[in-house]
Amino acid sequence: MPMIVFIPLLKTLNAPRIKPFNAPIEISTMTKQHPARIELSAIMRLAGPLIASQLAHMLMVLTDTLMMARLSPEALAGGSLGAASYSFVSIFCIGVIAAVGTLVSIRQGAGDIEGATRLTQAGLWLAWALALGGAVMLWNIKPLLLLFGQTPTNVEAAGQFLLLLPFALPGYMTFMALRGFTSAMGRATPVMVISLIGTVANFVLNYALITGMFGLPKLGLMGIGLVTAIVATCMALGLAWHIHRHPAYNAYPISKGLSRINLTYLRELWRLGLPIGGTYAVEVGLFAFAALCMGTMGSTQLAAHQIALQIVSVAFMVPAGMSYAITMRIGQHYGGGDLQRARLAGRVGISFGACVMLGFSVVFWFWPRDLVGLFLDYNDPAFRPVFELAVSLLAVAAWFELFDGAQTIAMGAIRGLKDAKTTFLVGLFCYWVIGAPMAWMLAFTFGWGPAGVWWGLATGLACAAISLTLAFEWKVRRMIKLERKAAKMAGVAV
Known part of the structure; x- marks a missing residue:
């Protein structure tokens, strides 16, 4: 459903409107500006969209919390417990995947297009492996929560929330890996646009599954997890579609050879990402x-x-x-x-x-x-x-x-x-x-x-x-x- 919204709006991103931060700076510009000002301008040109996308993610989390509160105090308590568990696992995975942007930017600076492409492919495989491991952990976390003294009622509610929520991890980790690639290319605007669209879609679908709008079933906490998974998957597909269609990435054939795992690049990512x-x-x-x-x-x-x-x-x-x-x-x-x-x-x-x-x-x-x-x-x-x-x-x-x-x-x-x-x-x-x-x-x-x-x-x-x-x-x-x-x-x- 959200993809119907994502694709038409992403078509507007096909034209390169924002000059990449690593684009050559003209001599006339360099003579007029201090090097520190040039650096600050380049940093903020990339940081602005990234900050907006971070805020959009915060709004998604806030939306989920508000929707839990509409259900019942018990749902809010249990859902918050499940959300905290998911957050800890996903934040660790995001940290590991952050190595993609770092290493791709280094390869880009060195003019190593082949290395940047292969690192991105390895980053996707690492993202999927982390998503699988994180999902298995979350599906089996109830005994651990009980061990830490959480009430059985809250643990049961957390289990309902975590039944479908881990399906968001593959999409979310894929999105973060591709975000690292596009950011290393100096193009963070697509990430911002997709994140903002995802925030709106998350609110609308959450509200629909909580209230039963459009004839949809009322799924409670399970529905909030389902919506998060759908939106995360669509965000990943939207960014992948943009990379595939935009001419700025033609030199980086990420989809070609993706079925082959390069252990050398995978180890390099793991050593930095861990x-x-x-x-x-x-x-x-x-x-x-x-x-x-x-x-x-x-x-x-x-x-x-x-x-x-x-x-x-x-x-x-x-x-x-x-x-x-x-x-x-x-x-x-x-x-x-x-x-x-x-x-x-x-x-x-x-x-x-x-x-x-x-x-x-x-x-x-x-x-x-x-x-x-x-x-x-x-x-x-x-x-x-x-x-x-x-x-x-x-x-x-x-x-x-x-x-x-x-x-x-x-x-x-x-x-x-x-x-x-x-x-x-x-x-x-x-x-x-x-x-x-x-x-x-x-x-x-x-x-x-x-x-x-x-x-x-x-x-x-x-x-x-x-x-x-x-x-x-x-x-x-x-x-x-x-x-x-x-x-x-x-x-x-x-």
Whole structure:
């Protein structure tokens, strides 16, 4: 059904309207613009559509939550449990698949069209393998949920939601792999358009299966999972159709030879993707730990935490999109052998991202009541304690937003240099050796309560931001020195 909407609108994408970020820059333009401005323009040209697509995905998740709430409180509780399980599995898989964009951008920068094509094909096979493994895990997760002390009623409802939802994984992972390919080519607009169409289709179909519109059956939680699977599959087919039809990709025959698995490229993707997936998992785990801390304090604290985190998550989509764009940009320069330009792109991206997040910090500090008021009614006495606590948590968020943006973008910069182990090790140390213990100590030992949890998160994020920024500078400086040394030995001027 959604494909009827996808294909006509995607036809408008066949004309190349947006100049790819890796397109040659004219000499007249270069003489007028500072190199840093050129880099910023190129990064934002790619980051803008990626940020929009990230926000579209958030809207899909919000739609699913709202539809669960229309069913019953029990459906909301069980569905949320199933959604959390699906989210953790899918985020790890997305992290692994993120290696596709990184490696393809490096091959693209080096002019290796064959390598870029084969890596994309290997990325699709890896996506399908991860989807199969993730689906099997989700279909058998009920005993694990019971082991973690979840009520049988909630586990049963989660099982209903997860009956059809795992069928979304093949389509979603395929979409993410192809997103990596198109982004590495400097073309993220199709991803944005398809994501926005998917958001609308997700809402319409969800509402239809919840209310029984158009003569459709009322499928409850199972219907929400079914809609997610349908939309994810159609999004993947839509992006594949666009790549197949657009002349910009004619040099990359992804469909030819796709039936043959190239283990060399598959291993290369796995070596880079596994630590990226691990980094995503430890970061998600940190915020899950924070939720558990809040849950031990009471329902008011947990509700306020979720509201504040939802607001902060919207702001986080900006550095998340920029991080991926910077990975592509630095990968292009790294593959092309221009490490000086790679360093400039990283510095520009981290600095600009920090400035953007500083703007969000100002909003969180001066207008927290307006933001929380979008979710809760202050005049309702039942919600007033949650309202006030969420406002106080946003005041803490105003301090760590700067670090959150910087650490996310610095991670993307380091990955552009084909290094994911550093980001994983730094994240593991800063999140779990510093952030989590600090959150527990401030909240319970020092009696700071919910604010202590968030100050602990802030400490871990600040540590990660500083460490990753320094790690990027050290790594790229070392690579430049080695390049100069090699050139000097070869008698070539650099």
